[in-house]
Amino acid sequence: MTIRVSEAEHAQSFQKAALPLLEDAQLRKNVRHATDVIQSKRGIVVGGTPDWQDLRTAGSAIKAHTLRYLDQYLLQFEKACTAAGGQVHWAGDADDANRIIVGLVQQYGGTEVIKIKTMTSEEIGLNEALDHAGIRAHETDLAEVIVQLGGDKSSHIVAPAVHKNRSQVRQIFRERMNLPDLGDDPEELTAAARHYLREKFLRVKVGVSGANFLVAETGSVCIVESEGNGRMCLTLPNVLISIAGIEKIIPRFEDMEVFLQLLPRSATGERMNPYNSLWTGVRNGDGPQHFHVVLLDNGRTGILADPESRQTLQCIRCGACLNTCPVYRQTGGHAYGSSYSGPIGAIVTPQLLQMRQAQSLPFASTLCGACYEVCPVKINIPEVLIHLRGRVVREQKSALDPEALAMKTAAAIFTSRTRFEAAQRLGRIAQWPMVSHGWMRNLPGLLGNWTRVRDLRELPKQTFREWWKARAKTGSMPGPSTPLRAARKLAQDVNDHA
Amino acid sequence: MRVSLFITCYNDTLFPATGQAVVHLIERLGHTVEFPLEQTCCGQMHYNTGYQQEAIPLMRRFVDIFRDAEAVCIPSSSCVAMIRDHYPKMAAESSDPGLTRAVDELLPRIYELTELLVHCFGLEDVGAYFPHRVTYHASCHSQRSLHLGDLPLRLLRNVRGIDLVDLPNIDRCCGFGGTFAIKMGDISAAMLAEKMKDVENTGAEVVTAVDTSCLMHIFGGLHRARAGVRMAHIAEILAPTESDVGEGAWA
Structure with missing residues (x-):
């Protein structure tokens, strides 16, 4: 089975991937600015929602319940969607999904598709698969257009071009849209994108979307967005193919009441998304006449099987955890080497990869808890991170690894008062070559990572317990x-x- | 009240002044302090780094040593968080009903220092005197695990002579994160740079917190930059009174 989480397969460790990003002052300023703006908007609308905590509890409970009975709800969705004229396909992994979608596009004679922003398609590398089959994919979400034309990768699950500012966007549009005189006024930039996209909306006959929610009861699919470009892709083409992870199911239509309050507030700091599209199967003479849903597993049932971390699948991809994360704030999304970045990416990506790759991601967190605090469906991300760290240590680390040896030694010291006190005395003796004027500024080995930017005071002459005695x-x-x-x-x- | 002190391994080894201040503070408020010498570490470093098996015997030790305590005072919110958030689950997984019961019975008697002062002793004014410009950093576990809210600030506001300045972005992580500071040193450094800037902009001479570990990181950076700001655990600010001859006079 091939599992592709964008580039994660080939990604280097988080700390290495972060290095060039930390050097990029423009990127860091852009990320700080954008996440600050979204966070403050979120704070205002959440503050104006008196039952916010109850909504979170409800959202979490609905998702947990759905995951508990996921098999039943998926079959219910298939039945309802089929009855309404849609066709449901089941994809075990990324290759399955790509094969199905490429096959469908070819079946309808398409050589191009227009796409609504979908993280799931990035997860499976759909654009590359389409390209391989000679089918051109045009992104239509403004930020995805910027990323696609710039030959870049998305760095945020809601705002993929969050790392670019408008003069960088202008440069990309100037070169790729052949508009040498384009200014950097936001209206001018969006007008250029509008012109570029309109032609595609009117011409291309196959649309590809993701899904924010799949309603089991009615077989409906829901997409929320800000620009209306998604609405174009959902209504103008003759064929619509929607790809969705199996965790996107919610049981009843009325459950939307909860999620359509949680999602826009968390994602963009809006009380409601400007465009909320909901469709059920096919309607004669109105909108796409052929509708397909591809339900994707791609490692999700493996996550579901782990009781400690299955809450990961509750995620509604709002990105609030990215905006509040002090680690993401420094690096942006590219350091995570996956279409899913930030705290949620740090738990989703390695699990989708069955913990065989991206093993540094669970460690890319201080466990500060800011993500858990804002999560609209109460995913306890720090708890899952700790659990996954345990899996990395148990399943991947050799017993001879220097860190593992240090940890085992420390554990042996801490389980005995005599050994602990001896270690305290030994430390005081062993430190002398490294101490200068009462401070340590250049420690060897792993501890050197501490003294690269921080001083450490020498061990005191008397420990607390010696003073006490x-x-x-x-x-x-x-x-x-x-x-x-x-x-x-x-x-x-x-x-x-x- | 008889207060059993769990000083934490790093305070014991690296920051004895914190423990001395805690002892002085609790005693001058009319209570008795005990220090069980068998204590070592709560297991947080092992647990959070993925060495959860190694943390289990440390939990058993902690529970055995403190099971009969009237109240346990811990001057470190992250160690309290380790005990409150993770011991119940670890005990449940051990399939040892005796251990689960012992953890359940012990938890209500575990207090972070400012919780002990406010919730247990009923004090917001501990009669302290600290004539310095101070800024308070709200450590992550103190806010988002212990939910201390403004408890430490209420205590600090009642200190005589203090010039307490608000720290901008008070709720943002300083970048310590235990072994994160070592494993992800460059990212930790970037986070530290932002925190140092916020601290320095307050013009404070002292940065304080309820966790010496975060302070070791923040102050480690400030000292490297020769910024002229020092660290003090909140106990070191709440312990001295006007009649003390100077900070640390009790040591």
Whole structure:
């Protein structure tokens, strides 16, 4: 089975991939600015939603329930969608999905497709597969257009071009749209994109979309977006192919009530998305006359099988965890080597890859918990990160790995008071060659990563426990004390000390 | 009250002044401090780095040592978070009903230092005197695991002589993250740079927190930059009174 999470297969470790990004002052400024703006908008609309915490609880409960009965809801969706004139395809992995979609496009005689932004298509490398079959894919989401024309990769699951500012966008449009005089005024840029896209909307006969929600009860598919370009792709082509991970199912139409409040507030800081499209099968003479849904597993059932981390599949891809993450803030999305970046990417990507690749991602977090706090479906990302770290250590690390040896040694020290106290004394002796004027500035080995940017004070002459023992010996240890007695003792201590 | 102190392994080894201040503070408020010498580490570093098996015996030790304590005071929110958030699950996975019961019974008696002062002793003014310009960093575990809210700030506002300055982006992680600071050193450094800028912009001479570990990281960077800002665990600010001859006089 081939699993492709964009470039993750070939990706280097997170810390290495981050290095050139940390050097890119323009990118870092762009990412800081964009995430600050989205976060502050989110803060305002969430603050104006008094039942926000109840909505989160409901969203989490609906998703957890759906995952519990996922097999039943998927079959219910297939039945309802088919009854409404749609056709459902099941894809075990990325190759399956690509083969199905390429086959469908060819079946309808298409040589081009227009695409709504879909992270799932990036996960499976659909554009490359289409290209390989001689089919041109045109992205139509403005940010995806920027990324595609720039030969770039998306760096954010909601705002793929978050790392670019408008003068960089202008440069890409100037070169790729052949508009040498294009200005960097946002209206001018969007007008250029509009002109570029309109022609494609009117000409291309096959549309490809993802899905925000699949409603089991009715067989409906839902897409929310900001630009209306998605609405064009959903209504103008003769053929519509929607690809969705199997976790996108929700049971009932009325469950949308919860998610259509959670998603726009979390994703873009809006109370409602400007465009909310919902369609059910095919309607004669109105919109696409051929509708296909490709349901994708691609490692998801493996995640579902792990009770500790199956909450990962509750994700509605809002990106709020990216915007609040202090790690993402420094690097942007490219360091994650996957179409899914940020905290959610750090748990989704290695699991989709069955923990065989992208093993550094669960460690790309300080476990600060900001992601969990904003998650609209209450995925406890830090808890899943810790669980996945455990899997990496248990399944991948050799017992002779220097880190593993250091950890085992530390564990042996901490399980015995005698060994702990001996280690404290030993540390004090062993540090002397590295101490200068009371500070350590250049430690060897792994600890060198600490002193590259931080000083460390030398180990004190007396540990706390040595101070405590000495204090008990000199009899200054107070018994059951009153404030007065404590004050007297203290005065005595101070005198003794002086 | 008889308070059992879990000082934490890194305070014991690297920052004895924090523990000395905690002892002085609790005693001058009229309570007794015990320090069980068998204690070592709560297991947080192992657990969070993926060495969860190695953390289990450390949990058992902790529970055995403190099971009879009236109250356990821990001057470190991340160690309290380790115990509150993870011990119940670890105990449940051990399939040892005795251990699960012992953890359940012990948890309500575990207090982070500012929780002990406010929730247990009922104090927001501990009669402290600290005549310095101070800024407070809200560590991640103190906010998002312990939900301390403004508890530490309420205590600090009542300190005599203090010039307390708000830290911009107070809720943003400083980039320490335990072994993250080592494993992802460059990213940690980038996060630290932002935190240092915020601290320096306050003009404070002292940066404080309820976790010495975050302070070791923030101050480590500030010291490298020769920024002229020092660190003090919140206990070191709440312990001294006007009648003390100077900070650390109790040591």
